Amino acid sequence: MREIEFRDAVREAMSEEMRRDTRVMLLGEEVAQYNGAYKVSRGMLDEFGPRRVIDTPISESGFAGMAIGAAMLGLRPIVEFMSWSFSLVAADPILNNAPKMLYMSGGQYGCPVVFRGNDGAGGQLGSTHSWAVEGLYSNVPGLKMVIPSNPADAKGLMKTAIRDDDPVFFLESERLLSLKGEVPEAEYLIPFGQARIARTGRDCTIVSFGRPVLFCLEAADALAREGIDCEVLDMRTIRPLDAAAIVRSVRRTGACVVVDQSWSFGSPGSEVAALVHRECFDDLDNHVHRVHSADVPAPYAYDLEQEYLPNTRRICEAVRACLYKA
Amino acid sequence: MASAPPASVDATSGAGDCATAQPPRPNVPRNEVPFETARGWLREMMLIREFELRCMQAYQDKKIGGFCHVYIGQEAVAVGCVAAAEQRDPIVTAYRDHGHALARGMDPRFCMAEMFGRIGGCAKGKGGSMHMFDRANNLFGGHGIVGAQIPLGVGLAFGTKYEDEVINGGKSSRVTLAFLGDGALNQGSVHEAMNLAGLFDLPVIIICENNGYSMGTSIVRGTTMGHDISAKAAAYGMEGIAIDGMDVLETYWAMRDVVERVRSTSRPVFVDMRCYRYKGHSMSDPRKYRTREEEEAYERDDPIGRLKAHLDSRGLTEDDFKSIQREVRATVRAAVEWSDQSPVPPMSDLYRDVYLERWGPYTGSSAPEMLGGGENEPSFKAIRPVEGEGELL
Known part of the structure; x- marks a missing residue:
């Protein structure tokens, strides 16, 4: 099968959906003439023209709100945040308007908009540009949250996101954009709420989201050399969460480690831990162990930042501790 | 073009000074509005006022909870603007939204039941006073966060233009009316949205209902160029005008002109709609930041009184006026009774309409x-x- 980069997979998904449906358009900073700050939208202006691939000024609150208004009317905008870190200045439209419109209008107005952009630390960008927003934003009902870990998932999930009638927060990673992977040429969609078993194993279930799934796979390889057989679940979406997949796996392994690049306090990781403790209480041989980004602002220095992340070493330590092999 | 600021600006002048400085009245052909149309507007304005008075009563009776912002004094703005637009033109507004909903054609029963938190409400009791939505009448909501509805309004204009031109290959044909209060003028999102509207040539009319007070802060205490806010439009490459929002005939004629211009040029316009709210910002506001004399001066210049005087000169009889009065009272009383009868939402509705799929x-x-x-x-x-x-x- 052909291999393409993560950014190409996202672009293919957007372009295919724009060919399929004229209600879909892309807007954001530098998406058109500049070909995308991270080249995700490269070539799209040439194909679709400036009416459908739209450069905006640096006004996240303004253009996110504009996209929501257009979505209420029935368009299906894709909004690129150059970084999810910049979405914080658009918190009101993306958290107060998009996910609540359907509910507070009594079901009259939906909001089929996709917000997408880079999420997570790892590029030495310092504290303000290194947000992993899944901790903050997954708290809000009414939105869906997608966090792919590889090109094939990114494409299939993006197509589903664009066709979805609810607001979708699509979390990419700048660290993954150049990652190559096999992506089918034929059209396919990946449904939300369906985790992927990235690796099967019998000793411990590792539940993760997005880029840290790759760290989990590295850790699983290292642990295999110690005779520890890990199952790695790539959740793909945080809302909806494939709780059943987690429960099925943990009931089999009897141990669970959650790896989540957001901060630990009130996070997807803590939610999964609560879920597993409730649903698999009698199956567990130890409490759920959790690996998050360190509970500090993201540091700049390379070594500090690597230690800050839920890295392979910290995952290995957590699995060993969970299995009483520390 | 934006009107030029006066030679001297007194930024220290007291509360309400700016609001009392009404713009010069345009020379409009008042008698060209058919008598029956003008009588209809009188009825709508009286309906809104009666509705709001009953809201206040219902709030005191604890039938309405939360926040409630009444529109009394500003009726001419919603009625005149809605009359100047077409029904297919989207409208979005802030939380002082009952007047816009009723002017746009929402059944007063659905509007009242929404505030009563009943299933018969326009949003099935999920929204409340600040969130009047009416899809059938192209009302895209009352919105609660100050200024947040202006990016949405700009998005609605983006959407209509995109549908008309990109999807249907025709010419932009709809105009969005996006209302805000003068307090919202200092929100960043409003300025971002105005920049986008100017940049993208969007057919939106940003109507600032300038009642002189941002809650309890008079416009000069919180806003630069408070004496002429339409001047702000120039910075966004759009036309800014002032309209006397206390006079429905002038509001209508001036807005009709603006609507036609925006429809044909697809260029945004900013309107400084001069008006006054007689009551407090919300139900808990004792209005200590302004004088009773100021309030009484506006009440003497009441928009309903002005239109009635105009219609009197065209032969409105006292009997006819009284019959309108009786009819709107009965309509609003019926809305209250209907809302009292409407069931509370079933508890299963708590989990409904969170997601579409x-x-x-x-x-x-x-x-x-x-x-x-x-x-x-x-x-x-x-x-x-x-x-x-x-x-x-």
Whole structure:
């Protein structure tokens, strides 16, 4: 099968959906003439023209709100945040308007908009540009949250996101954009709420989201050399969460480690831990162990930042501790 | 073009000074509005006022909870603006929204029942006073966060233009009316949205209902160029004008002109709509930041009184006026009675309309529940023009 980069997979998904449906358009900073700050939208202006691939000024609150208004009317905008870190200045439209419109209008107005952009630390960008927003934003009902870990998932999930009638927060990673992977040429969609078993194993279930799934796979390889057989679940979406997949796996392994690049306090990781403790209480041989980004602002220095992340070493330590092999 | 600021600006002048400085009245052909049309506007304005008075009463009776902002004094703005636009033109507004909803044609029963938190409400009791939505009448909501509705309004204008031109290959034909209060003028999102509207040539009229007070802060205490806010429009490459929003005939004629211009040019316009709210910002406001003399001066210049005087000169009889009065009282009384009778929403509605598709809300109670079920049938289906799905992996 052909291999393409993560950014190409996202672009293919957007372009295919724009060919399929004229209600879909892309807007954001530098998406058109500049070909995308991270080249995700490269070539799209040439194909679709400036009416459908739209450069905006640096006004996240303004253009996110504009996209929501257009979505209420029935368009299906894709909004690129150059970084999810910049979405914080658009918190009101993306958290107060998009996910609540359907509910507070009594079901009259939906909001089929996709917000997408880079999420997570790892590029030495310092504290303000290194947000992993899944901790903050997954708290809000009414939105869906997608966090792919590889090109094939990114494409299939993006197509589903664009066709979805609810607001979708699509979390990419700048660290993954150049990652190559096999992506089918034929059209396919990946449904939300369906985790992927990235690796099967019998000793411990590792539940993760997005880029840290790759760290989990590295850790699983290292642990295999110690005779520890890990199952790695790539959740793909945080809302909806494939709780059943987690429960099925943990009931089999009897141990669970959650790896989540957001901060630990009130996070997807803590939610999964609560879920597993409730649903698999009698199956567990130890409490759920959790690996998050360190509970500090993201540091700049390379070594500090690597230690800050839920890295392979910290995952290995957590699995060993969970299995009483520390 | 934006009117030039006066030679001297007294930024220290007291509360209400700016609001009392009404713009010069344009020379409009008042008698060209057919008598029956003007009589209809009088009825609508009286309906809104009666409705709001009954809201205040219902709030005192604790039938309405939360925040409630009444429109008394500003009736001419909603009625005149709605009359100047077409029904297919989208409207979006802030939280002082009952007047816009009624002027746009919402059944007063649905509006009142919404505030009573009943299933008969326009949003089934999920929204409340600040969130009047009426899809059938192209009302895209009352919105609660100050200024947040202006990016939405700009987006509605983006959407109509995109539908008309990109999807249908025609010419932009709809105009969005986006209302805000003068307090919202200092929100960043409003300025971002105005920049986008100017930049993208969007057919939106940003109507600032300038009642002189941002809650308790007079406009000069919180806003630069408070004596002439339409000047701000120039910075966004759009026309800014002032309209006397205390006079429905002048509002109508001036807005009709603006609507026609925006429809034909697809260029945004900013309107400084001079008006006054007689009551407090919300129900808990004792209005200590302004004088009773100021309030009385405006009440003498009442928009309903002005229109009645105009209609009197055209032969409105006292009997006819009284019959309108009786009719609106009966209509609003009936809305209150209907709302009292309307059931409270079923508890199952707590979990309805969170998501459109099959995913139910996350109740955290058990694993399968998180994956949703058939109980959450959406009330509204988003527009999906293209049939056929790709393969599911």
